[in-house]
Every structure is written in structure tokens, then in C-alpha cells.
Amino acid sequence: MAGDVRFAPGSLTRRAALGALGVGSLALAGRSVQAQAAKPSELKVGIATYLSGPASVFGVPGRQAAEMLFDEINAEGGIAGVKVRPIFVDEGPGVDHFVGEYRRLVQSENVNIIFSAISSADCLACTPLADELKRPTLLWDCGTQRIFEDARYQYAVRTQGNATPEVLAALLYVLRAKPDFRSIAVVNQDYAWGRDSWAIWKTAMDTLKPGVRVAAEFFPRFGATDFSTEVTRLLALRPDVILTTSWGGDLDAFIRQSAERRLFERSTFVMPLAESSLERVGKTLPAGVIVGGRGDHWFGHPSPKDPALLARFTENYRKRFSTWPIYPTHHMAQAVFAMKAGYEKAIKAKGGGWPTDAELAAAFQGLEFPSLTGTIKIREDGQGLEDQLIGTTVHTDKYPFPVLTDMVVFKAADITTPVGQKSLDWLKTLSPDMPGKMPAPVPYRG
Amino acid sequence: MSRRALLELVAALAAAAIVLLVAALVPWLRFVLTIAIAKGIAVLGILLLLRAGQVSFGHALYVALAAYAAAFAAPRMPEALLLLPLGALVSGAVGLVVGLFVVRYREIFFGMLNLALSMVFYSVLEKFYALTHGTDGIRLPAIRYVGTALGPEEAGWATLAVAILLALGFGAFVRVYLLSPMGEALSAMKTRETRLEFMGIPARRVLLAAYVLSAVMAGCGGVIIAMTTRHVTPALAYWTASGELVFIAILGGAGSVFGPFLGAFGYELTRTYAAALVADAWQMILGIVLLGVILFAPGGLWGMGRSALRRRPAGEGAA
Structure with a gap:
């Protein structure tokens, strides 16, 4: 790597001096x-x-x-x-x-x-x-x-x-898809993102739909591999909605263990980051799960601006x-x-x-x-203004993993905190008719 | 002052001059060198415990404790010369309390208890999310030096200078301490603790003194790290950070106060250059270096250097 670094004029002496000091061939002068x-x-x-x-x-x-x-x-x-x-x-x-x-x-x-x-x-x-x-x-x-x-x-x-539109979009989607939910449980990784995303969700939910009961808040250790405690508790508590903003190995393990114990049949799952796990978990993830991908990111986007691209x-x-x-x-x-x-x-x-x-x-x-x-x-x-895509999983014969249907592409400007405001303050000012104004869902087209 | 002490003093000053020279010639290395010296100071404390045959797998606790103390105090008191004693005091005080318990244990139990406590602190930093921002960490404001606000460039130099002064000071102190009865008692503990007790010297107190000193040094290292990166995260207290300090101690060698600093420079530079060379296999290079040291140079870098000097017939001055 050192060999092909271009040195700016005047820096060769530095390099020579450094070489003399014995730091040697890897030294890169700037x-x-x-x-x-x-x-x-x-x-x-x-x-x-x-x-x-x-x-x-x-x-x-x-x-x-x-x-x-x-x-x-x-x-x-x-x-x-x-x-x-x-x-x-x-x-x-x-x-x-x-x-x-x-x-x-x-x-x-x-x-x-x-x-x-x-x-x-x-x-x-x-x-x-x-x-x-x-x-x-x-x-x-x-x-x-x-x-x-x-x-x-x-x-x-x-x-x-950023986190605010990414989490808010998923919440709005749930409020429209399942407007009468009364209780929710959260299973997030125990680190900044897990805590932040729950704070955003909770603040916005308390504004848009006050009175939802929080049945349980789980923050399993980051990198946890065993979710049997959480699954057992969730089976007993039967919350209407289960939110998890986990990702990677944590999410894969949680999906597999929840599927094995048929937790998906009891509660509606919301997984704002599960787009990144779809291929790995395959059809272990059942249909009817609400999934997002931190933006309007999906290879099956319903209305890309440049489909060829x-x-x-x-x-x-x-x-x-x-x-x-x-x-x-x-x-x-x-x-x-x-x-x-x-x-x-x-x-x-x-x-x-x-x-x-x-x-x-x-x-x-x-x-x-x-x-x-x-x-x-x-x-x-x-701050970048990025649209958000949320959808519901569906199984098809074409792919060995779930794909998205009932996709909603949220316009970035509607769900991003305005310039100069703090997210948690802004979320408290949302108007309750917001879910009703969201764009219509687009079904999956094979 | 003996001839040998004089020689070591000259060597230490020469090393400090070389560090300053390298930092001046290669600007980006200044940051790496400052971090290396900070870790070297923390490892100097571990060296004291190693003398007594005890390995602490949890000294990152004191590094992180002081770093967070500095991060919390800095907005109200952005003065380096106050933050350093504050960090040292906090780490020293907690070290005293923790030390009262852990010095009752030896070897693996000593190491594991320290590890457990550092992980408790790590979890506290993560769980008290509203206060600490969890893994996102806390950012430090610009730090003043003796009341003067410096630009980023000058502040970098000031931190390096403070680190070098502290390293020289603590290095000299540890060297004197190790030759004092308290220091000799540490080596005696490693050989046969019972004999020490028979002589009427309470082994626990000897170890406690060393433990508190090591916590203070780790604290100073932690404040320097916080002032250099200006962003502290719970990762500072994670067990891998403690392991890193032990790694540096082994790499440098426990035979001399130069060992920790040699080890720290070796570690940081290896890691930086390995990461620059192969971004996705730098861990392997680091591992091979450690394996090489363990297998072929049990005395660490310091031991290697010394035996090389001894073998040379003209090297009488270093003997």
C-alpha cells in the first residue's frame, strides 16, 4: 500500500527523516x-x-x-x-x-x-x-x-x-394497518440504537395514539443468542404488537426462536430493520410481519424513479x-x-x-x-432527506425468502424533524390525523 | 545518583525527544503516540501488580472511570490541569474501596474479580442511558490548558506534552518505588507470600498500596485518552480494553519501567500500520506479533533489547 501513495511536494524530506528513524517502509507522509x-x-x-x-x-x-x-x-x-x-x-x-x-x-x-x-x-x-x-x-x-x-x-x-423518520414511518404504518392495537412490547438490543429507537417510538406513539399499554420492555444484551426468556414472557403477555429494532445475528436468532415457538401467530411483529435479514432467515419469517429497511431501500421498490438503475x-x-x-x-x-x-x-x-x-x-x-x-x-x-419504505412480508414461489407487499413509501419531508428542532420535542407536536394522510399501500407485483 | 539511574534518565529523556520529533515530522502520528503514552501510563500501574505476580484483567475500569469523570466535569471545568487530578482522585478513591476487597484474592481470582467489576461499570455506562448516552458516548468540549483556550493543533501538542511529563514523572516514581521496601515486598509476594508475613510485613497492605497506585495511574491515562479522542464510550471499560493493557504489559516486558511504554508504542503502531496495510486482517497480524513475543521473547520488547545489548561486547554501558 505504501508503494503507490502519491506524496505531496515537499513531503519527501519528511519521509526520508522518518525512514532514518526506523519507522521504515510503511511510514506514509502527508x-x-x-x-x-x-x-x-x-x-x-x-x-x-x-x-x-x-x-x-x-x-x-x-x-x-x-x-x-x-x-x-x-x-x-x-x-x-x-x-x-x-x-x-x-x-x-x-x-x-x-x-x-x-x-x-x-x-x-x-x-x-x-x-x-x-x-x-x-x-x-x-x-x-x-x-x-x-x-x-x-x-x-x-x-x-x-x-x-x-x-x-x-x-x-x-x-x-436518520433514526427519527426510520422509526416514525414504521409506527405510522402500524397505526394504519392495525389501528386498534392496545398493547405493545419491545425487544431491542441494549445499546444506544436500541434505546434511542424505543424513545422515538414511545414519544411518537404517546402523541399519535395515547393510552397504548406497554406490556414489557426487554433490552437483551447486544449480541445475545438466546431469547427464550423474552419469548416465554411474550407468549404469556400476548401483546398486540411486538416491536424490535434489532439487526444482524440478534434479529436472526430472535426471529428463529420466535417462529419455533409460534409467537408470530399471537402478535403482530414490527421490525424496522428486518429487510437486511430477509435472505438469511428465509421463510422462517412468516407472512404478515411489518418490515422496513432504514430508508426506501428494497430491490423490489414499487415505484423507483429510475427502474433501470x-x-x-x-x-x-x-x-x-x-x-x-x-x-x-x-x-x-x-x-x-x-x-x-x-x-x-x-x-x-x-x-x-x-x-x-x-x-x-x-x-x-x-x-x-x-x-x-x-x-x-x-x-x-x-441532514439528508430520504424517503422511507415499509411493507408487510408475503411468501411467493419466486424467492426463497419473504418479499414485501402493501408497501408504503413515506415522503421524507413529512416525517423528518424540521431544521432547528430536536426530534423528541417535535414528535410531541405531531397531529393525530397523521396516519390517515399517509400514501396508499402498493401491493406486491411478481 | 548511580551511573545506571543516570543512564536510564538520559534514555528516558532521549525517548521523549524522539517521540516529540516523530510527532513533529509525521503530524498524524501525534494522536497515536499520545494514546500510546496514555496506555503506557496505565500499564505502568499494571507493572506494579505484575511484580507481585498478580494480573488484573479489569484495569480498564479505572481508565474508563477517569475518562468519564473528565467527560462529565469538562463542560463545567474545561481545564486540563484540574481534570487530571480529578480523574486520578476518582480512580484512586474507587481503587481504594475496590482494592480493600480484591487484595484478599490472588492470581486467577484476583484477575477475574477485577474483570467482573470492570464489566459491571461497563453495564452501568450502558444502562444509565439518559445520563451517559450509552454506546454513543459523550463528547468533551475543547479543553483549556492553564486557563488558555488553544486551537486544535496547539491543544494536541499540549496534551502530548502533558502525557510525556506524566509518563516521565510516573516512570521515575515507579522506578524508585520498586527499589523501595514497598516495591521489594511486591517481588517477595510473588516468590513466597508466607515469608513476607513471617517478617511482619502485611502482604495485603503492600498489595493494596500498589493497587491504589495502579488505579491512579490508570486514571491519569484515562483522562489523557479522553482529552485526546475527546469522545468517551463505554468500550473503554470493556474487558477487551483491559486485555489490551495486559497485552501491552506482556509485549513490553515487566522487567523495567521502559517496558510498558515500549509495549504501548509497539502495540499502537503495529495496530495502526496493520490496519493501514490490511484493513480486514489486522487482528491476525496483532495476534502473530503477540504469539511471537510469547514464544521467542518472554521478556518482551524490553527483554529483547537488553539481551541484544548484553550480547554485544562493547555494550558494557548498558549492563
């Missing part, structure tokens, strides 16, 4: 923080993703999508004639390591732009760094709504939605990786498309000249770019 305006020979993109640990169920598909899309961009000649090269870093070791990696990407690898990250903690830690080191950063997958509600950033924007992406991804694309691949595609659109906008604004870091960062504010299924707009606060 340019200082200054905005380059000359067209680079290649465009380096630092990509933070999980390559190890439980979240690699999202991280590895994300990386695969990036590899595929970068190859496609390069096959078309790159962005404004500049080839792109991804440099992946692993989020697995935790925040303090990632903060060091972020600095390495900027100061040593000298990347032009960074896609960061899956973990909300990593995003919270690196957005202030983006401003400090003045390097454009796209938050590609992390969910926490805190980032742009608590502060404003110049160099970081988010190319996707979605079909081509799905087909190419399946051919290359022998698996169906899931939502992190869509999120990665959005970051890649946003990067391309951002560069093109900045280059156009400069009359064909190559933009500086600051000019590129400015171009992302207010940018509109295509996603695989629609269009995403980055608001003035840096």
Missing part, C-alpha cells in the same frame, strides 16, 4: 491541512465500515457495494476524468482507534473525501474532526439523529435519513457477490452518487476548475442527488 486546487491524479476516498465484529453484516455489503460502484465509475472514466480509489478502514476496534484512523486518512493517506461511518458513536466523534481537519465527510450509514440536531458542521453532511445495480451486485443487496449497499450507493454529484456541482460552480476542500464541502450543502430508488436532498443543516 500534506499539511491546505486546500489543493490542482486536479489530482486520482481521487482517494477513505471509507469507514465494519470489517470485523457483529456489525460486519452491514459493513461488508457496504464495502462490496463501494468496490462495485467505484469500478463502474472508473470504467466510465472517473469523476471529471479523475479515477477514484477507495481506502477502507475497519470500525471494529472502537471509537478511539477510529479517531486515529480518521486522522491517518486525512493527514497521511491524504484522502480527498471520507465516507464515515456505520457506528453512530464513530459519526459523533468524527463530525467535529471533519470541521477541525477541514476535510469533506459524508455520513453514509450511521443512524443517530443527535448529530445535526445538536450542532452545525461545515464539512460534514449526511447522505441518508435499480435493476442494473441489483443484477450486477447479485452476479458479483451471489447475494441480494440490502440497505447498507443502498446507503453506500447514495454516498457514492452524492460524491459524484457534489464534485460535478463544485466543478461547474468553478467553471471547470478543480474545487478546493472548502468549495467541495460547500457544494454538498443543499445538494440534490439520485439514490437507487429516488432522489435525496441534503438540507441546509446537513
Whole structure:
């Protein structure tokens, strides 16, 4: 890797000095923080993703999508004639390591732009760094709504939605599909996302449908493999609705153990992240379960803006990786498309000249770019407006896993916290007729 | 001052100068080096316990405790020179209370009890979600140094300087401590604890003193980590973080106060470069390095360096 790093002028002496110190062949010298305006020979993109640990169920598909899309961009000649090269870093070791990696990407690898990250903690830690080191950063997958509600950033924007619309969409769907439910139980992973998503759901539910009884709140350990206690309690409590925002191995295990003990027959399940588990759990997951995928992400989207684009992406991804694309691949595609659109906008604004870091960062504010299924707009606060798709599972002969029917695509602007407001305050002001105003469900078409 | 002590002092100052030089030449390494020194300070405490033959698998507790103390205090009191003593005090106080119990146990029981307590703290950080934001962690505001607000660049340098000063101070202290009767008693505990008791020296108190000192050092390391990353998460208290400290102690070698710092630099640089080289197999490289050290250099990096110097005929100065 060290061999093909391009050194900025004037940094060779540093490298020589470092070599003399014995840090040796791997030492990578970097340019200082200054905005380059000359067209680079290649465009380096630092990509933070999980390559190890439980979240690699999202991280590895994300990386695969990036590899595929970068190859496609390069096959078309790159962005404004500049080839792109991804440099992946692993989020697995935790925040303090990632903060060091972020600095390495900027100061040593000298990347032009960074896609960061899956973990909300990593995003919270690196957005202030983006401003400090003045390097454009796209938050590609992390969910926490805190980032742009608590502060404003110049160099970081988010190319996707956040936890609030993702959870609110599922709630609205349930309120319409099962308006008379009286009790609910929650089984969420015991970490920030599990807690945050339940707080969002509970706040919105208490506003839109006051009086629903919370039968039980379970927060099993993150990475739990045994849910027999929870399933036994849920069988006894018989709540009308069971919500779980779990994902990955936790969700797969919970689905399998619930199916085995026929819990699905007693309660309506709501799983806002289960789109990413469909292929793994297969038809163990019965029909009639309400499923989402953190955005309007699904290969069978009922009304994609550019059906050919979605079909081509799905087909190419399946051919290359022998698996169906899931939502992190869509999120990665959005970051890649946003990067391309951002560069093109900045280059156009400069009359064909190559933009500086600051000019590129400015171009992302207010940018509109295509996603695989629609269009995403980055608001003035840096938050992306992303539609949300929620559906109900159905079994068909065509696929070995459940697919979605009765799909509702929620418009991002209706369900995203307005600029300058905090999610939990805004959710308390929702009007009870909101579920009635949602778009009509679209059935599955084979 | 003996010739050997003088030599070690010169070596320590030279090492500090090299760290500053590397940080100046390679800006992005400054962050990694600061973290390495912070961990080295924490491992210095573990070294004291290792002298007594006790391995703590839970010292991340004190690192995290101080880091969170700093994170909670920083919005009201963003002063590095107050946060450091605060973190050390909190860790030391908790270390004293916990120490009263754990010094009754030895070896695996000592290690496991420490592990259990650190995991309890980890769970507390996760469960008290409204206070701690759980795994999302808490962000620290910009820290002042002696009342002056610094830019990000200067603050990075200031933290590194504070870390180096603390490392030199604690290093010198531990070296003196190990040669003092209290320190010698630690080695005696490892050899035969009963004999120590026969001599009228209470082994538990000897271990308790070392334990509290180690908690204080881990606390200082924790505050430096918090001031450097400026974002604390419960992962700091997770058992893998404790394991990391023991890993560093083994990698560096327990023979000298230089060991923990050699180990910490070795560990952090290996991890950083391994991650840069192969993003998805860096754990394997780290594992191979540790296996190599265990199999071929039981004295750690320090032991390797010393035996290399001894073998050299002209190396009399280092003997």
C-alpha cells in the first residue's frame, strides 16, 4: 500500500527523516491541512465500515457495494476524468482507534473525501474532526439523529435519513394497518440504537395514539443468542404488537426462536430493520410481519424513479457477490452518487476548475442527488432527506425468502424533524390525523 | 545518583525527544503516540501488580472511570490541569474501596474479580442511558490548558506534552518505588507470600498500596485518552480494553519501567500500520506479533533489547 501513495511536494524530506528513524517502509507522509486546487491524479476516498465484529453484516455489503460502484465509475472514466480509489478502514476496534484512523486518512493517506461511518458513536466523534481537519465527510450509514440536531458542521453532511423518520414511518404504518392495537412490547438490543429507537417510538406513539399499554420492555444484551426468556414472557403477555429494532445475528436468532415457538401467530411483529435479514432467515419469517429497511431501500421498490438503475445495480451486485443487496449497499450507493454529484456541482460552480476542500464541502450543502430508488436532498443543516419504505412480508414461489407487499413509501419531508428542532420535542407536536394522510399501500407485483 | 539511574534518565529523556520529533515530522502520528503514552501510563500501574505476580484483567475500569469523570466535569471545568487530578482522585478513591476487597484474592481470582467489576461499570455506562448516552458516548468540549483556550493543533501538542511529563514523572516514581521496601515486598509476594508475613510485613497492605497506585495511574491515562479522542464510550471499560493493557504489559516486558511504554508504542503502531496495510486482517497480524513475543521473547520488547545489548561486547554501558 505504501508503494503507490502519491506524496505531496515537499513531503519527501519528511519521509526520508522518518525512514532514518526506523519507522521504515510503511511510514506514509502527508500534506499539511491546505486546500489543493490542482486536479489530482486520482481521487482517494477513505471509507469507514465494519470489517470485523457483529456489525460486519452491514459493513461488508457496504464495502462490496463501494468496490462495485467505484469500478463502474472508473470504467466510465472517473469523476471529471479523475479515477477514484477507495481506502477502507475497519470500525471494529472502537471509537478511539477510529479517531486515529480518521486522522491517518486525512493527514497521511491524504484522502480527498471520507465516507464515515456505520457506528453512530464513530459519526459523533468524527463530525467535529471533519470541521477541525477541514476535510469533506459524508455520513453514509450511521443512524443517530443527535448529530445535526445538536450542532452545525461545515464539512460534514449526511447522505441518508436518520433514526427519527426510520422509526416514525414504521409506527405510522402500524397505526394504519392495525389501528386498534392496545398493547405493545419491545425487544431491542441494549445499546444506544436500541434505546434511542424505543424513545422515538414511545414519544411518537404517546402523541399519535395515547393510552397504548406497554406490556414489557426487554433490552437483551447486544449480541445475545438466546431469547427464550423474552419469548416465554411474550407468549404469556400476548401483546398486540411486538416491536424490535434489532439487526444482524440478534434479529436472526430472535426471529428463529420466535417462529419455533409460534409467537408470530399471537402478535403482530414490527421490525424496522428486518429487510437486511430477509435472505438469511428465509421463510422462517412468516407472512404478515411489518418490515422496513432504514430508508426506501428494497430491490423490489414499487415505484423507483429510475427502474433501470435499480435493476442494473441489483443484477450486477447479485452476479458479483451471489447475494441480494440490502440497505447498507443502498446507503453506500447514495454516498457514492452524492460524491459524484457534489464534485460535478463544485466543478461547474468553478467553471471547470478543480474545487478546493472548502468549495467541495460547500457544494454538498443543499445538494440534490439520485439514490437507487429516488432522489435525496441534503438540507441546509446537513441532514439528508430520504424517503422511507415499509411493507408487510408475503411468501411467493419466486424467492426463497419473504418479499414485501402493501408497501408504503413515506415522503421524507413529512416525517423528518424540521431544521432547528430536536426530534423528541417535535414528535410531541405531531397531529393525530397523521396516519390517515399517509400514501396508499402498493401491493406486491411478481 | 548511580551511573545506571543516570543512564536510564538520559534514555528516558532521549525517548521523549524522539517521540516529540516523530510527532513533529509525521503530524498524524501525534494522536497515536499520545494514546500510546496514555496506555503506557496505565500499564505502568499494571507493572506494579505484575511484580507481585498478580494480573488484573479489569484495569480498564479505572481508565474508563477517569475518562468519564473528565467527560462529565469538562463542560463545567474545561481545564486540563484540574481534570487530571480529578480523574486520578476518582480512580484512586474507587481503587481504594475496590482494592480493600480484591487484595484478599490472588492470581486467577484476583484477575477475574477485577474483570467482573470492570464489566459491571461497563453495564452501568450502558444502562444509565439518559445520563451517559450509552454506546454513543459523550463528547468533551475543547479543553483549556492553564486557563488558555488553544486551537486544535496547539491543544494536541499540549496534551502530548502533558502525557510525556506524566509518563516521565510516573516512570521515575515507579522506578524508585520498586527499589523501595514497598516495591521489594511486591517481588517477595510473588516468590513466597508466607515469608513476607513471617517478617511482619502485611502482604495485603503492600498489595493494596500498589493497587491504589495502579488505579491512579490508570486514571491519569484515562483522562489523557479522553482529552485526546475527546469522545468517551463505554468500550473503554470493556474487558477487551483491559486485555489490551495486559497485552501491552506482556509485549513490553515487566522487567523495567521502559517496558510498558515500549509495549504501548509497539502495540499502537503495529495496530495502526496493520490496519493501514490490511484493513480486514489486522487482528491476525496483532495476534502473530503477540504469539511471537510469547514464544521467542518472554521478556518482551524490553527483554529483547537488553539481551541484544548484553550480547554485544562493547555494550558494557548498558549492563
